[in-house]
Amino acid sequence: MLTSKEIMELIPHRSPFLLIDRIEELEPGVRAVGTKCVSFNEPYFAGHFPKEPVMPGVLIIESLAQVGAVLCLSKEEYKGKTAYFGGINHARFRQKVIPGDVLKLEVVLKKLKGPVGIADATAYVKDKVCAEAEMTFMIS
Numbered sequence: 001m002l003t004s005k006e007i008m009e010l011i012p013h014r015s016p017f018l019l020i021d022r023i024e025e026l027e028p029g030v031r032a033v034g035t036k037c038v039s040f041n042e043p044y045f046a047g048h049f050p051k052e053p054v055m056p057g058v059l060i061i062e063s064l065a066q067v068g069a070v071l072c073l074s075k076e077e078y079k080g081k082t083a084y085f086g087g088i089n090h091a092r093f094r095q096k097v098i099p100g101d102v103l104k105l106e107v108v109l110k111k112l113k114g115p116v117g118i119a120d121a122t123a124y125v126k127d128k129v130c131a132e133a134e135m136t137f138m139i140s
Contacts, residue, residue, distance in 0.1 A: 001023060006023075012082060017062075018066070019062055020066045020105065021037050024104075030108070030109055031106070032074075037103075038055055040100075055098070060103065060123050061135075063105055064107060068107040069082075072117060072139060081139050083137050086116065086136035086137050087136035088135055088136075090133060092131065094128070095128060103123050103130070104123070105122075105124075107120070107121045108121075117137050118135070121133050
C-alpha cells in the first residue's frame with residue numbers, strides 16, 4: 001500500500017489536483033488499484049453542482065490516470081519521469097459520484113512499448129462501475 005506522501009514521490013500532482021488518496025494494490029507495470037475518498041469539501045463541488053454535488057466525469061478520468069501514472073512510474077526504468085495523456089477512448093460514465101463515495105480506481109496495463117502505453121481503467125463505487133475508459137499515455 002502507498003500513502004499520499006509515497007504517491008507524491010512518484011507523480012508530480014499536488015493539492016488540489018492530487019486526486020488519489022492511497023494505492024491499495026500495486027504490481028508495477030501490470031496493475032494498480034487506488035482509492036479516492038470523495039469529500040463535500042472538494043473545491044469543484046462549489047460549482048458542480050451546488051444543489052446536487054456531482055464529481056465531474058473528467059476528474060474521475062484524471063483520478064484513473066493518476067493511478068495509471070503510479071502503475072507505470074513505479075517501474076525502475078521510469079522513476080523520475082512524467083506520464084502524459086496521449087488519448088482517451090471508449091470513456092463511459094455509468095453512475096454519479098457524490099460526496100461520501102469512495103472511488104476504487106483500477107488500472108490494468110494492456111501494452112507498453114517504449115515510452116507509449118495503453119491501459120484499461122475502471123472506477124467503482126462499492127461494486128458498481130461508475131466510469132471506464134481505455135487510456136493511451138506517453139512517458140517522458
